[in-house]
Every structure is written in structure tokens, then in C-alpha cells.
Amino acid sequence: DALNYPVPAASYEERLAMLLEDDSEAVRSIAAYHIGELRLHTLHDPFSKAAARTSGLSFEVFARVGRLLGEDDGALTAALIPAGRIS
Numbered sequence: 001d002a003l004n005y006p007v008p009a010a011s012y013e014e015r016l017a018m019l020l021e022d023d024s025e026a027v028r029s030i031a032a033y034h035i036g037e038l039r040l041h042t043l044h045d046p047f048s049k050a051a052a053r054t055s056g057l058s059f060e061v062f063a064r065v066g067r068l069l070g071e072d073d074g075a076l077t078a079a080l081i082p083a084g085r086i087s
Contacts, residue, residue, distance in 0.1 A: 017043055020050035029058040036065030044069060 010018065019031035020043070028050045035043050047069065051062045 013040060013042060016040065017046040020046045025053075025055060025058050028054070029061045032058070032061055032065045036068040039068060041069055 016031050016035055020028055020035075022028055022031075032047060032050060034040075035047055047062075047065065051066060054062050
């Protein structure tokens with residue numbers, strides 16, 4: 001049962017960074033949304049790693065947050081193009 005393991009003490013930002021590593025794309029998208037909403041530039045690296053793992057389903061969320069965080073639009077867009085998708 002998932003509720004039986006200890007949850008490490010962590011700040012809100014640390015917890016968002018952990019959520020960006022989750023296996024669920026939906027969870028990563030929600031974390032990315034909150035990072036953009038709060039303009040958490042300190043989470044640039046974890047966000048970039050999660051963006052590289054996204055598919056077409058969460059492309060818009062990660063692209064919008066990338067713009068909010070000041071990512072280079074070209075580099076971020078290239079990283080987010082789902083495999084097999086030609087633009």
C-alpha cells in the first residue's frame with residue numbers, strides 16, 4: 001500500500017521537482033502547470049528533463065510553462081515534438 005511508506009520532509013519546490021519525475025504524464029503536467037503559475041525559475045533543470053519526456057498529450061502545458069520560464073522557444077519546441085510527429 002502506497003500510504004505505508006514514509007514521506008520525506010521537503011519544501012514545496014522540492015515536492016514539485018519530485019512530481020516532475022513521476023511516471024505519470026498527467027502528474028508531471030500538473031506539476032509543470034504549478035511551476036509556471038508560480039514562475040519557479042529555480043526548477044528550470046527538473047522542468048527541462050520532464051519536458052524532454054513529454055508526449056503530444058501534454059505538449060501545450062510544457063510549451064506554455066517553458067515560455068513563462070523564459071525557455072528558448074525553438075529549443076523547447078524541438079524537445080517537445082512527439083516521436084514520429086512531423087511538423
